[in-house]
Amino acid sequence: MTNDLTRWSAARMADSLARREISAVELTQAHLDRIAAVDGSVHSYLHVDETGVLAQARAVDDARARNEDLHVMAGVPIAVKDVVATEGLPTTCGSRILSGWIPPYDATLVTKLKAAGMPILGKTNMDEFAMGSSTEHSAYGPSRNPWDLERIPGGSGGGSSSVLASFQAPLAIGTDTGGSIRQPASVTGTVGTKPTYGGVSRYGLVALASSLDQAGPCARTVLDTALLHAVIGGYDPRDSTSIHAPVPEVVRAAQSADVSGMRIGVVKQLSGEGYQAGVQARFNEAVALLVDAGATVVEVDCPNFQYALAAYYLILPSEASSNLARFDAMRYGLRALPEGVDDPSAEQVMAATREVGFGAEVKRRIILGTYALSSGYYDAYYGQAQKVRRLIAQDFDRAFEVADVLVSPTAPTTAFKIGEKLDDPLAMYLNDVATIPANLAGIPGMSLPSGLATEDGLPTGFQILAPATKDERLYAVGSALERELVSRWGGHLLEKAPTLATVGAEVAR
Amino acid sequence: MSEHTSDDLALDGGTEAVLTWDETIAAYDPVLGLEVHVELGTATKMFCGCPTEFGAEPNSQVCPVCLGLPGSLPVVNEKGVESAIRIGLALNCTIAPWSRFARKNYFYPDMPKNFQTSQYDEPIAFNGWLDVELEDGSAYRVEIERAHMEEDTGKSLHVGGATGRIHGADYSLVDYNRAGIPLIEIVTKPLTGFGDRAPEVAKAYVATLRDLLRALGVSDVKMEQGSLRCDANVSLRPRKKKPEKQAEVPFGTRTETKNVNSLRSVERAVRYEMTRHAAVLAGGGSILQETRHWHEDTGVTTSGREKSDAEDYRYFPEPDLVPIAPTADSIEALRATLPEPPVQRRRRLQGEWGYSDLEMRDVINAGAIEIIEATVAAGATPAGARKWWSGEIARRANLDGRELTDMGITPRAVAELDALVQGGRLNDSMARQVLDGVLAGEGNPGAVADARGLALVSDDGALGAAVDEVIAANPDLVEKIRSGKVQAAGALIGQVMKAMAGQADAARVRELIMERVGS
């Protein structure tokens, strides 16, 4: 195994920290050095909290020196998507309108990270207010895919995926409204889970679409993902929609990696036409590997999935148009004054600020949502979309009668080039066709690497879906598949990624 | 639905033409709709843990949730829901087994999220009624459409400019202490058939509702502090000669009058709007659907913002909250906590206290039922309690524009005062002086009477001497009494009282005079 700490799994880091073979400060500094060396080219971070993260690491080391009881993950550093409120750290959501906003409070999941003693390296880039599949809609410029810097790292959580794939953090927090954890994982050769809706508190996540948003763990291995899931999951009295039940046994499931007797459902509607050949090929191989590991395969039919994208693009903009109304320059964030107006009214300041503060994609969705909720159109749009949502949930219910988990490629293609789909919103939206149904139904989903597409040598993703609150099944299946694939590849997929050119202070270890 | 833009956009207009009341009633039939907002007296806000105390330092009772900071989420105040259900039950409403909050979307600086969390097509309570009585004892039933929960907005203060409104102001300040305070909005059905009694019914409805809410203990219902607010919708339609045909006439265009901040204003504002509508309609004009602004001082309404049906709040179910689904058992448990309905309760108390209709009306108008009840409970005679609370204390409260409860005298003190009078220690004028002392903070009635040396002299020795003196000095009056003109005793009593500096028991003086004169 390598001596470069940043290439270790989070599980190994936690283990070495517990054995006092390494210190949290040493581990954190290694990541800060790595960030200094490569983030100039990858641009994963919007903000790095060098002072804060080292202080947090030192506190863990001190506590360990005093033989205090520490969380198993204490000292393992983490990156947090910039949509999550962090007290004292800038939180912009990739938007100009929140430039300069320093939240006075922590999201519940951040409180949990801090309680576990996990030092927070910084905030990761994202499409503005999580609207996009590429980070190209970030007001602060796109992040890049470590496999090919000319390509997108997925979105909206491209900062969190690229930070893992470029070893600038072992773990990251993502949020997934229509695939923003899973699609970035898919195109960067990393792992990400969207937990069951309500499984991780939404308190402190700047809302995109409240009924779809879900925060979740991102990592390089299935076990690491489970370890992080266990830290951030659980009931939160501050989130009325959070589930009042213990966190599913995700770590134990990941360790068991047992799929014997499990029924794997291949969703007919989520493969074949529209899916890149290499993506489909790696998917088929992965299914075969699961059969080898003792699972059985059935094909399941989810006829209403064909309406998922349409319903999603009504529900999401509707909720977003209301959620984003609070950005009005009155209390925080950007304030722009209208040009040529001597004594502007509050309304004029609001309008001017929203005009310059929001990007094109955000405006597009606010307009769509405002329209869909308008009187006279509500039933035809928002109302219909909610009906489709129920039908999709019914499709899932029926499918889970014959299958324990459902599987599909995570995204139809490998990473596309930066700029390639920027002018074609519909093509961009199609990236989420396989991930969106899980958000509409509130069920958990995971993406993990299934290999490289032959035609372009880029990572492909394998999606696993489970019934609501059965998140542990994702980890059992994911871990089994990962074990088979890694033994085939002779190591982690990311070891095949090109070496990034580094600048400055990277220290070889 | 709570609004505030009207206040700020209202422009002062000139005086508009009105018809006389008789002309109005002769030609038109009114239709009313009353919307009452009640601030609940919960300790914390509707969706966060911030305190709700009135009058705190601006923006001192706020948190990420009620400031609508990015990422914050609401959590329903269970006490607020309980209050809403109890109000619904007390208004004879059906309680929804399942209801949701909805977002009402519009932009305004005093609304932190730029949407108000309210209820729309799924209110927690609907289809009820409240019986009210007018001063002459005639009874009316007011049908309730719905009662729903929502959060209050912040409060804007427009600084500079002449009107205190946003137009012409130099700048505006916003206080978010009120943002998120739980409100219940109670909406009547369109109220028809009240004819010329409509303004009185409107007032009686708000008064009865206020008493009911006070009895429920869910709100301090102070109109002047805004914890009870009423918007009055008024429209007129042509009067039919045959009353049974009246229901067939379609409703006219309505106006919504805001800023109606006292019971008296409710009646006056409705009356004014009716006469104003009548003048417009009689002149061949049509009523503009708009918000009107009531001016207590001048007794007129002025045009606010035009309000068309096209106003679009883009309501949709609040995705951050789960539905409210009270069990049948929990609803019944709350029903068991309901107080007696106000009208029944008044009738019962009137019987128990032996008040005449007129006396009871004075008590009601003084808002003194609860306080008299407490005073009687503290040992006062019902007559004594009434005399003080709806008499002298009410008069002074009115003068100072204060509530009876804020006068600095407790039911217990009034009971003590009454006991001093009943026991013969004080007469009326002395008792009034003692009241002065209590209100001035000099202590409780017994202590004030002692300190001020107020007590009737009933010691026969001292009184007897004074009586003897007066009899000796007025042989002619004595003669008159002896010859059967008993009323002449009054003059003797007066002289004795004068000699005793008022501190004598007049009844005892009369007895002594009669004894000595021997008639």
Ligand SMILES: [Zn+2]
């Ligand atoms: Zn608050």
